[in-house]
Amino acid sequence: MLYREAGDFKGSYAADIQTFPIKGERYLFWAFVAFCFLVVPFLITPYWEKSIIVPFLIWSIVALGLNILTGYCGQVSLGTGGFMAVGAFACYKLMIAFPDLNIVAVIVLSGFITAGVGLLFGLPSLRIKGFYLAVATLAAQFFLVWLFNKVGWFYNYSASGQINAPTRYILGVAVTGANAPPWATYLLCLSFVFVFAWVARNLTRGRLGRSWMAMRDMDIAAQIMGVSPLGSKLSAFAISSFYVGMGGAMFFSVYLGAVEVTEAFNIDKSFDALFMIIIGGLGSILGSFLGAAFIVVFPVVLKNIMVGGLGWSTDLAAHIEIMTIGALIIFFLIVEPHGLAQLWRLTKEKLRLWPFPY
């Protein structure tokens, strides 16, 4: 009975354009946010932190970024892994160069640096689109990973080629490094996700978001309505890379702690991010989260059921896991090509009338 719009009248345009126009849904959302911030930190265990929640949150930011570029602006990118690497290495160099700089500032700055790099690799989008652009961004993926592997300056000439995140503190609590308590890394990631998901929502619902979507749906008409292709495409590349870069920085500093670039940021990461937004829903904020959850959380759950619950051997479980995920991807794409977010929208449409649909 929570999902009712009867009696929920809108008296102003401000009320009409809010994110959750239905009262029940709004309350539910804030209750969920409060639960995440106030209750989960007390319950979280190292296992939940390391294998499920923190990677999910970080991938959500990456998926949000890619969704801005691909889902909203219609520019396909296969360079996500490369841009995550830019964020990670920017984060590493900043942490080493400015040991006193707050980690939050470091992550945001890494985002800005990645935005600059993304802007550069976004330039081809002014001339080419579709698959050709995908190939151009694929070049970014391979070039960036090669660069970080080849040039010793980026990993401070360490013998292994690895970069390691030193311990950094917020208000005296470690959030990076081996000794960081789970609740601290969790809260750091959650805060980033909360703030930047809100920013993404704001950007996509206003003028900028409409100019992106106009460019995606009909670029010539958009141009004639006064949308500058240069401005809207490059802003999408920059903002998308900003998100992906922050995701990469956190992936390195908060989550992994030590990174070898060819392993951590290879082409698989680019595909993972692309799968997330396709399965979650292109052009949807919620879809980014659902997609990230599907790709990150679902395999873990599946493995726990098969190995922990049913007592199967790990290698069998691993193979079945891959097959199940693949089958489910195909299933979802057939049942709902617009992703899980669309499935949720349709469910809500039905819920409005449930249980008396006539």
Add this chain to the structure above:
Amino acid sequence: MNAPIMPHPVAGTEFRLEAHQDDIPTGQTLLKVDNVSLSFGGVKAIREVSFDIRKGEIRAIIGPNGAGKTSMLNVINGFYTPQQGTITYRGVPRRAMRSTQAARQGISRTFQNIALFKGMSTLDNIMTGRITLQKRNLFWQALWHGPAQAEEIEHRLAVEHIIDFLEIAHIRKTPVGRLPYGLQKRVELGRALAAEPALLLLDEPMAGMNLEEKEDMSRFILDVNNQFGTTIALIEHDMGVVMDISDRIVVLDYGRKIGDGKPAEIAADQAVIDAYLGVPHHD
């Protein structure tokens, strides 16, 4: 900021499309096309055409298929750059211009084949028409609450007037891909109007419509012209409609101008009749 939702505003009473005001008096030249030629490789789409559009009039551009009418509109709003000739808009002559600049100077248009943003709702499509009028920068947009939201609501009010004017309030939040053809045409007109144009270009606004839809669309075009004083240049094939609603007509055939004048003069013009009947000519 908490602008209340209006109880049905009366269209045209207090609402004006004035974002692109100029001080050209009604009846004076707003746009002048001078000796314009455009070719694509060996194909000469437009050959040395000159005509003018006066402020406040409905100017029709007619001609058989392939006469260069749509190319002419594309030249006017900067989408094509002619090889020769000048276009003088508001007293400023130019040849090359970006279409985004034309939009910023108050030239707005609809398309022959509907070019709506399919993934967006009616409301968002029409709001997109106001993109050149929205000024808040990235920072304020990222914050949303405050100036960006206030600006959004201010523009929403204007868009609601247009929605009301075009009688499409019931499809406000429907994705345009789901709308029937006639309504899509109307939404497209709404999007062009939302930019508050000084010059509105309509490319076959009634193509593919039935009689009733044509009557509706004619009424909207006349109302836009009467109530808002918007100058309109339109391409149309339905001669009955063209003769009824336009003030002056320019006729193109094979890229050449073969007639220019009031509807009655054009209807009596032998060259025009020949062109429409397909009397063979030499070139």
